[in-house]
Amino acid sequence: MRQGERRLTVNGEPAAVSFAPYKTLLEVLREDLNLTGTKHGCELGECGACAVLVDGEPKLACLVLALDCQGRRVDTVEGLADGPKLHPLQAAFADLGAAQCGYCTPGILMTAKALLEKEPEPSRERIKEAISGNLCRCTGYQQIFEAIEGAAKRMRDEGSR
């Protein structure tokens, strides 16, 4: 490790990167690691567009210092697919109209992933609660709810096989 470099684990891979200590995880992901899949809509913790998983928990990357993520596992939308195979959430979002402009989509996908890992069969109400911090201006949310439900079912079916 060169001087000034810090070790993060992003999408399961070690990433050695130098950055100013005041930088947020959002900034380091987008600007230093070129992982621009994670979006920003306010950088004040209001919109949820920058949600990523830190140790499996959804966190707003604009409110987390990258320094605090050393030694922790960070997951972003870029790591969601398994090679060429889309994660069931990704496939359902694409097929069922849950991504219109696609800007809030990465944050909602990661938030939904955390939900489904804890609760494989969430009710509509639980889904609404889980993504209530993620603003979407395009869809009216209906197709997002349906996509999460569809993905949950597929994941349960695949898991029980």
Next chain:
Amino acid sequence: MKVLGKPRRRVDGRAKVTGQTRFADDIALPRMLHMKLLRSPQPHALIESIDIAKAKAHPGVHLVLTGQDFPVTFGILPVSQDEYPLAPQHVRYVGDPVAAVVARDEQTAAEACDLMEVKYRPLQTISDPVEALQNPEPRIHAYSELGNIHRLQAFEFGDVDEALERADHVFEDLFFYEGNTHLPIEQHASVAAVDGEGKLTLWSSTQVPHYVHRSLARVLQLPASHIRVIATPNGGGFGGKCDVCNHEMVVGKAAILLGRPVKICLNREEVFYMHRGRHPVLMKFRTGVTKDGKLTGMHLQTLIDGGGYGSYGTASTFYTGALQTVTYEVPRYKFEAARVFTNKPPCGPKRGHGTPQPRFGQEVQLDKIAEKLAIDPAELRLNMVAKPNSLTANWLKIGSIGLEQCIRTVVERSAWKSRFRKLGPGRGLGLACGSYLCGAGLPIYFNKMPQSGVQLLVDRSGQVTAFCGATEIGQGSDDVLAAIIAEVLGIDPFDIRCVTGDTGITPVDLGSYSSRVTVMMGNAAIDASNKIKNLIAQATAEQLEVAPDKLVFANGRVAFDGRSVTFAEAVSFAEEKFGTLGALGSYKPPRAPGRYKGAGVGPSPAYSYTACVVEAEVDPATGWITVPKIWIAHDIGRTINPVLARGQVEGSVYMGLSEALMEEQVFRRLPPKLSRALVHKIPSLLEYKSLTSLDMPEVDTVLIEDPDPNCPFGAKEVGQGPLLPVMPAVANAIYDAVGVRIDELPITPDKVLRALELKAAGKTPRVGPTSFPAVPYPEPVIVPPPWEGGDGNAVKGHERTKLKVSAA
């Protein structure tokens, strides 16, 4: 139909769920610098001096620009070229950009902005339309029509006073629609760079790359051929990215001066200042009806708060009146409008552009009319639906109209007849309708060229590449393009590559606004696809020894009677016979029948129609409104991709409900010791309230298909129309629930409580505007309606009555 009407993943869907869609702020170029704008803290002032010395000397700063660097104005409409990229002298709202810093990073640029010293001489602030009418001076713009009135318009289609005298009842109602903003989750961003040949490229989150291209050429005084504007996929637009923006001009200039790429991304607060959103509109409706519920005439007056610049305002002003006639039979119609300048961020087009405000008033007034006449609100409307293939009083040509079926659908699915006025205290149903353009009939600047062009490139591999200037703002314009070409050529939409929104390599399309893309781009795509299909058919027919018109293009094959070749083989035959294959298609809307000055706003190739029923619950103790369910039916003509169409309808329902219940772009004055400046009350996503996933009701969506002959395969718009009936349906449902009229938006719990208190005190249970100021509307342009012997021309000149507006 092989492709159209079948639910399908959108062609750009995979990129959107893998984080690969590249938005403007995702672009990073080698040696790229970053720009920040310094914005005015004064709502109305003259700049006395700007000291940039300290900012220039700040380490890491490469360039500082001020208004002195930009002598040329711009504006989206030719009639209001009233903005400077950076204000040289006169600032007109808190947030008006006055200087720019380009530095090694955003933080350094922001630090340098803080080092600039700007001396302002404050002018009197004009904060609302009443103040604008009372204070012709100081003028916000020298070019306004009268004092601080930006635009005055008046039209009369038949003698409305006579029509109201003849009516059994005349209803006079005032309504107010507060302004609100688009709130796209993506903040506006632009990257400018000079390429190897010294030419400028601008990547920008814009809905209108063609207009940005024209404005850049004008402002930077460069040949348009040396400028390329690439519209990156927009992270939501809703009209908020269809104006030309200051930062697009400034970042372009900076990249040229520095010879390095420069990026700017607005922060969330700045997006509220960029605005161009819904105009606040005060409305007065006088409507005459017969006792059996037929309209005899309507007189609409609007007073529109435009904010600090023209933007789309002249068009918005027309739109507050132009479409009141396309939904129901209105035999006579008078429309007077005034847009004033105020010291607030400029208003412009937001989803529905100028029409949701009067639609709210009209549909709530119809609810009042129905109650007074003891006619069911659905029956009242069914009895007056405009006729297909007809002309309106103001000379708009209606094609197909599926409104009757829309109304019947939502009435049936909501069990309206057994539930309206019968749900008991605190629960209610409300119904409303709407209609919208499928593309503005005229372009923003006068010309007779196509509004949309599509170029197809087809080669022996079977690959089809479609080039079009249309802009993907999330609505699915690329998917519409691919689907229509795929339908004509009988191939899979996923086998088509869409190259769109790039003025350097795509034919001109005017952009994603006025719900024009499906109809205009779609017709151009059919034109180009048919040309290619004919070439392929001729060549393949020779090979298969059949007549070209007997060939069927479907499922990736070209076939006749059991014999078939793959699409790629068929293309090879055509390439052999005709050489390299390509085709161009274009579309220009039909000429509108209106001939009077002002007839250019309102015409469209077709109109979409929507009906909506809202169920509401109101807690009489708190005024809290809950909406458990909404039924909506939209006449889409023909559905291209039902997944996306439903998304547009439900997204419109969401945005309409959010506007109905909470969204408002409002301002407050700072206390006297803090300059009394007029500032945005809530420039943050947290405080500007919008519906979340928890607030969103169940939506029952039905697409009604009444194909319109002017539209591609009959397909009309779906992006804006479904928003229109939602707000009035909410207001009407609240009346059904608790018997109070809230005649202004948003309908917040405090207004409901106030109305309930009035009701309890035996007073008129209504909250809303109570007076309409004297507006010096001009003498109207008189145009007889088609059924009164008119020919579409005005019968006398548009003579302005120049009334003196007295100073307060």
